[in-house]
Amino acid sequence: MNGLRISRPPESPALRSGTPETEPARGSGATFVSAGTSDFSRWFAPLKPVFGRWKWVLHAEPHLFRFPDHWHRDHDEESGDFTSPELREAERWVLEEKDDWRLVDGRYLEAVADTLLDDWADFFALAEPAPGLDAFTERYWAARDPEAAHALLSATVPLHFSCVDGAVWEVHAKDPALLAAVRAHLATLPAAAAAADSSLMQSLRRYDGGA
Numbered sequence: 001m002n003g004l005r006i007s008r009p010p011e012s013p014a015l016r017s018g019t020p021e022t023e024p025a026r027g028s029g030a031t032f033v034s035a036g037t038s039d040f041s042r043w044f045a046p047l048k049p050v051f052g053r054w055k056w057v058l059h060a061e062p063h064l065f066r067f068p069d070h071w072h073r074d075h076d077e078e079s080g081d082f083t084s085p086e087l088r089e090a091e092r093w094v095l096e097e098k099d100d101w102r103l104v105d106g107r108y109l110e111a112v113a114d115t116l117l118d119d120w121a122d123f124f125a126l127a128e129p130a131p132g133l134d135a136f137t138e139r140y141w142a143a144r145d146p147e148a149a150h151a152l153l154s155a156t157v158p159l160h161f162s163c164v165d166g167a168v169w170e171v172h173a174k175d176p177a178l179l180a181a182v183r184a185h186l187a188t189l190p191a192a193a194a195a196a197d198s199s200l201m202q203s204l205r206r207y208d209g210g211a
Contacts, residue, residue, distance in 0.1 A: 003172035
């Protein structure tokens with residue numbers, strides 16, 4: 001699969017710790033989130049409407065997934081939980097969770113996109129719905145080298161995102177129109193991020209210690 005490797009420009013608002021004076025604070029206020037909007041959401045905005053096409057396997061630390069602040073209301077003193085309709089619905093979209101892996105409905109990823117913490121992560125869209133996390137993760141971990149991982153993901157994953165250390169996002173897609181939409185969108189951003197071609201195989205080899 002072809003893809004793009006997008007890195008944050010030196011003066012990206014997401015790197016600034018203060019809140020921009022021109023926009024009131026909203027969202028999670030997470031370390032790499034400025035005014036509640038993640039790089040993931042800014043850079044991949046054209047793709048968010050298609051997230052719901054698929055079930056997704058998300059691999060990231062749980063704290064990465066943050067919801068908008070206004071969802072945290074209607075606190076139930078007895079249970080100690082928030083009971084807003086948005087949070088209850090989002091919980092239903094998490095189909096299975098084990099450690100730092102989640103199987104989710106695509107609407108979940110769309111819901112958390114704006115307030116996502118930009119940090120180490122891999123998101124895999126599933127071409128065919130999986131009966132459970134193990135159906136994907138067992139095959140994923142069985143791929144012992146980049147070539148095997150590439151064969152697996154190329155056959156089963158139409159869209160893939162990967163974040164490296166909070167500063168770089170990669171996207172790989174079977175449909176070239178999705179990558180074209182991201183390229184066109186990046187060109188319209190006031191502080192354009194640096195984007196370069198990066199195939200799935202290049203990415204797998206890079207983080208395996210290869211080229």
